[in-house]
Amino acid sequence: MIRSSYGEKALPAVMDDHGLSDAFTHNRQRAADGLTAMEHSLPGFARQCGRMDDLPDMETVRDRLAGTFDDILVFGTGGSSLGGQAATALARYGDAGGPRLHFPDSLDPYEMDRLFSSLTPQKTHILAISKSGGTAETLAQLLTARAWIDTGVPLEKIGRHFTFITEPGDRPLRRYGEGLGCMIIDHPSDVGGRFSVLTAVGMVPAMLSGLSVTGFRDGARAVLDDALANPGSAAPVEGAALAYTLAAERNIGTVVLMPYADVLRAFTRWHGQLWAESLGKDGLGSTPVRAIGPVDQHSQLQLYVDGPDDKFYTLIGVPGHGRGPAVPHAPALDNGLDYMAGKTIGDIVACQTRATAETLRKRGRIVRMMTMEAMDERWLGGLFMHFMLETVLTAHLMGINAYDQPGVEDSKVLTRRYLCELE
Numbered sequence: 001m002i003r004s005s006y007g008e009k010a011l012p013a014v015m016d017d018h019g020l021s022d023a024f025t026h027n028r029q030r031a032a033d034g035l036t037a038m039e040h041s042l043p044g045f046a047r048q049c050g051r052m053d054d055l056p057d058m059e060t061v062r063d064r065l066a067g068t069f070d071d072i073l074v075f076g077t078g079g080s081s082l083g084g085q086a087a088t089a090l091a092r093y094g095d096a097g098g099p100r101l102h103f104p105d106s107l108d109p110y111e112m113d114r115l116f117s118s119l120t121p122q123k124t125h126i127l128a129i130s131k132s133g134g135t136a137e138t139l140a141q142l143l144t145a146r147a148w149i150d151t152g153v154p155l156e157k158i159g160r161h162f163t164f165i166t167e168p169g170d171r172p173l174r175r176y177g178e179g180l181g182c183m184i185i186d187h188p189s190d191v192g193g194r195f196s197v198l199t200a201v202g203m204v205p206a207m208l209s210g211l212s213v214t215g216f217r218d219g220a221r222a223v224l225d226d227a228l229a230n231p232g233s234a235a236p237v238e239g240a241a242l243a244y245t246l247a248a249e250r251n252i253g254t255v256v257l258m259p260y261a262d263v264l265r266a267f268t269r270w271h272g273q274l275w276a277e278s279l280g281k282d283g284l285g286s287t288p289v290r291a292i293g294p295v296d297q298h299s300q301l302q303l304y305v306d307g308p309d310d311k312f313y314t315l316i317g318v319p320g321h322g323r324g325p326a327v328p329h330a331p332a333l334d335n336g337l338d339y340m341a342g343k344t345i346g347d348i349v350a351c352q353t354r355a356t357a358e359t360l361r362k363r364g365r366i367v368r369m370m371t372m373e374a375m376d377e378r379w380l381g382g383l384f385m386h387f388m389l390e391t392v393l394t395a396h397l398m399g400i401n402a403y404d405q406p407g408v409e410d411s412k413v414l415t416r417r418y419l420c421e422l423e
């Protein structure tokens with residue numbers, strides 16, 4: 001289980017030190033009540049961790065692609081891409097082999113040109129993901145990719161180069177896929193894009209990267225079950241109560257997520273969308289900030305330690321001690337670097353993680369340290385579930401709907417209008 005700690009004291013005592021004991025206790029009870037209410041009718045995202053019925057479709061995609069394609073272009077944006085990116089990052093240190101996955105999630109003409117000129121149509125598969133099936137960026141990528149694939153693949157084989165994930169119903173992506181005769185996997189209608197990492201949206205890319213879908217889902221289920229069994233003290237309940245109390249009582253409206261692991265870079269982007277799009281509405285919200293340790297100690301830490309006290313910090317520590325290459329003794333001693341002689345890179349990072357947390361706490365900042373005991377599917381699945389629960393429980397405390405995003409519609413409508421007006 002992922003542990004959250006707040007320094008030498010437990011969270012209630014830390015809140016007491018900050019004069020926030022009553023507000024925190026009250027909000028923690030409200031968040032716990034929100035979680036208990038969920039138990040009777042689990043939200044769609046939470047139900048995904050018990051699913052097995054969608055595995056055969058995912059395995060079919062994997063088996064069809066195996067040995068045939070060198071590269072997979074995953075088209076999709078926001079929640080239709082970030083979960084897959086966060087999950088597949090784990091494969092970076094494995095040796096699963098298999099095709100290379102590319103996630104051009106931000107529409108960019110130079111990047112599209114680069115991809116099409118560096119890949120081979122005959123050896124490339126397109127995985128297009130869009131819940132709505134109507135997102136302009138994804139459809140534009142898809143149609144340009146089709147024209148590019150056409151340059152090297154005969155018409156009767158085109159359908160094998162595409163797989164789509166979209167909601168059931170009449171929508172542009174599904175219509176296009178039916179015309180192509182390609183495989184189409186249903187995006188569950190009751191799961192929003194930014195909550196879809198445990199559906200095929202995140203799990204097909206994970207499986208194509210050689211990762212274990214059941215590992216992710218089992219880890220997520222362990223966190224969910226633990227929270228439901230202990231709502232009063234569950235880590236996502238405490239996290240939601242803390243974030244909400246700090247925002248409501250102290251105007252601390254920025255949450256900094258700073259893992260000490262390169263493999264969690266994409267995770268911070270996934271979390272950024274989850275938190276911002278779920279909570280930023282009705283004039284309310286809190287701003288997610290991404291940082292990575294130790295590199296951002298050399299760009300952000302000055303602000304965090306010495307700047308305004310308007311942020312709540314979550315550091316994520318991963319197994320480090322004894323990992324990675326060791327600094328050889330002799331050159332370290334010869335160069336006056338005795339303190340690092342014989343230590344591994346992992347030892348150094350672990351000490352930096354601890355030092356940053358303590359430095360921030362000395363300045364009175366509230367720092368949550370989350371510790372992962374392994375960098376594997378189970379632990380990452382648990383982290384996904386933790387933050388999805390924490391986000392919806394924070395929305396519950398704020399009295400807002402975590403699942404919609406009405407504010408982004410205007411820009412989509414205007415984009416379409418401006419495109420029509422272009423000569």
Ligand SMILES: O=P(O)(O)OC[C@H]1O[C@](O)(CO)[C@@H](O)[C@@H]1O
Nearest residue numbers: 078079080130131132135193408
């Ligand atoms: O999966 P879709 O429907 O293409 O949407 C992609 C993303 O666009 C948004 O709707 C915001 O524009 C996100 O909520 C969503 O994850």
